[in-house]
Amino acid sequence: MSRQSSARRAGRHARGGAPAGLLTEGVAASRSVAWKVRRRAAQDPRRAVVALSLCLAAGLGGGIAVTMSMEPDASAAVVAGAVEDSLGAEAAAAVRNAYEATRSGERTSPPATAASPDTAEAGVAASGTGAGVGAAAEGLPEPPAPEPPEPLAVASAGVPSVEKSAPPSPSPSLRAAAGPTPEPGSGLLGTRVAVEEELSGRLVVATGSRRAPAEGKVWRVQLAVEKGLPVDPEVFAESVLATLNDPRGWNAADGSTFAWTDSDDYDARVVLASPGTTDRLCLPLDTIGELSCGIEETAVLNFKRWATGSQAWESTERYRQYLVNHEVGHVIGYHHDLCAGEGEHATVMVQQTTTTSGCIPEPWPVPDAPVPDKD
Known part of the structure; x- marks a missing residue:
């Protein structure tokens, strides 16, 4: 590049960007240094090497530092031209290559510091995007989000609202840590159960589903416990279904078999409720x-009876079996029977809560049906 072309380019860029004074000052400084280099080189070769280094430093530092921030391309051209005029084509080429490398970013980046697991997790949580999300999608499990609680239905006049119970604890140890262990066969919690006359009327549906265990007429049964009762809904559901599907139960009498559902698409429903709520539901x-009572599609079991039994029965467990079979018997179409006589076995549809009228209490529709041995 000639001095004349360098001067024209400097002037053109000065009109469109940086002040011409800054550009010409860089050129003048470079020329002055170059002249000194030639003079000292002739006197002492060793000084020429040192002087050449100072020339490059002054030319690059002065020209680029002064004008690079305002007109990078013009600055590089001016400095390269000055170096070419003073030191030759090879020195100018070195200036141009250094500039192009700097502009294109050809520098060695320092190695990225490995992020700790805590830092990486925090970054993903804060941004919600990036590599953390991709890694999770490719096999790193994301922590489960607590499922939002199901909204409670607003209770209409005389009709309790319904909600779903939480899933049962995965192990007895976790259940025990959470509170009292429910009594098998009833679901009662604690050794001393207080009977409150009336609670909120909200019903908690036992979470679970199961197919009917036998052939015959299938009844899909929903099971629910009034909120506030000291009863585990799932254990209560298990005890009711064990009674309904016992070999001595309704399947042996008329082929009825019972499936468990927690949906609202049911054929029958068994509700355990406080005395006051029982009175309202049975109207x-x-x-x-x-x-x-057993009314329409719902068998309503009075919690007072479920917890304390009946004086007409020696066994509270057998009384509960009678209560389930009797009230569900109404739901599936059976009416009350009368005691056949003193000392006779009552049928399950004989009223046996306050008195058996001289009959022997009986909880099963078919008490003589064979029962498989439990191993």
């Missing part, structure tokens, strides 16, 4: 806070 029948 227009009068259960006087003491009795249970």
Whole structure:
């Protein structure tokens, strides 16, 4: 590049960007240094090497530092031209190559510091995007989000609202750590159970599903416990279904078999409720806070009876089996029987809560049906 072309380019860029004074000052400084280099080189070759280094430093530092921030391309051209005029084509080529490498980013980046697991997790959580999300999608499990609680239905007049129970604990140890262990066969929690006359009326549906175990007429049964009762809903559901599907139960009598569902698409429903809620659910029948009922598709079991049994029965466990079979018997179409006589076995549809009228209490529709041995 000639001096004349360098001067024209400097002037053209000065009009469009950086002040011409800054550009010409860089050129003048470079020329002055170059002249000194030639003079000292003739006197002492060793000084020429040192002087050449100073020339490059002054030319590059002065020209680029002064004008690079305003007109990078013009600055590089001016400095390269000055170096070519003073030191030759090879020195100018070195200036141009250094500039092009700097502009294109050809520098060695320092190695990235490995992020700790805590730092990486925090970054993913804060941004919600990036490599962390990709890694999770390719096999790193994301922590489960607590499922939002199901909204409670607003109770209409005389009709309890319904909600789903939480899934059962995965192990007895976790269940024990959370509270009292439910009694098998009833779901009662604690050794001393207080019977409150009336609670909120909200029903908690036991979470679970199961197919009917036998052939015959299938009844899909939903099971629910009034919120606030000291009862585990799932253990209560298990005990009710064990009674309904017992070999001595309704399947032996008429072929009915019972499946468990927690959906609202059910054929029958069994509800355990406080005495006051039982009275409301059983209307227009009068259960006087003491009795249970089977009305339309719902068998309502009075918690007072479930917890304390009946004086007419020696075994509370057998009384609960009678209560389930009797009230569900109404739901599937059976009416009350009368005691056949003193000392006779009552049928399951004989009223046996307050008195058996001289009959021997009986909880099963078919008490003589064979029962497989439990190993």
